[in-house]
Amino acid sequence: MNARHLAILALLLPLVAPAAGMYKWVDKDGNVHFSDRPPEEEQASVEELELDLDLDPGREAEGATRLEDSQNRLDQRRQTRTAAEERRAKQRAEAEKKAAQRQAQCHLARSNLQVLQEQRPVFTFNEQGERVYVEDQQRQARIREFEDAVRQYCG
Numbered sequence: 001m002n003a004r005h006l007a008i009l010a011l012l013l014p015l016v017a018p019a020a021g022m023y024k025w026v027d028k029d030g031n032v033h034f035s036d037r038p039p040e041e042e043q044a045s046v047e048e049l050e051l052d053l054d055l056d057p058g059r060e061a062e063g064a065t066r067l068e069d070s071q072n073r074l075d076q077r078r079q080t081r082t083a084a085e086e087r088r089a090k091q092r093a094e095a096e097k098k099a100a101q102r103q104a105q106c107h108l109a110r111s112n113l114q115v116l117q118e119q120r121p122v123f124t125f126n127e128q129g130e131r132v133y134v135e136d137q138q139r140q141a142r143i144r145e146f147e148d149a150v151r152q153y154c155g
Contacts, residue, residue: 022049102153109149116143 023038025046033039038046116122116139123131134142 023047024049106150106154109146109153113143113146113150116146 021036023035023046025033025039027033027039034049038048116134122134122139124134126132
């Protein structure tokens with residue numbers, strides 16, 4: 001039994017416990033039992049509990065405070081767990097985004113490399129919109145550049 005169960009039991013006992021008393025025993029399987037009657041079978045460790053059913057307001061307030069404290073701790077653990085789950089989800093989303101960007105960069109590098117490796121004229125456009133052809137020397141430098149990019153982004 002945890003502290004929360006004991007606090008609830010302490011609050012409920014005055015409502016359900018008869019004046020005759022309560023009994024506690026452990027069965028042959030090690031389970032703990034509470035009852036208003038002793039067990040029908042003979043048990044080696046039956047204990048009659050003395051109950052103070054006249055709770056003074058201070059003790060009742062103390063039990064309510066302890067119960068509220070337990071609830072607050074439970075709520076705090078839930079919030080901590082939720083925050084951790086949200087952090088992990090955000091990290092997964094960021095990792096997936098980076099992987100998608102890396103894949104797109106890989107695809108672009110491979111496409112550019114393929115274009116440069118083919119022996120046809122390659123050109124770009126200048127500010128005036130005119131074609132500017134890539135010379136062989138520039139082509140080789142760009143091929144090395146895109147080979148490095150393929151190694152970097154494509155593994």
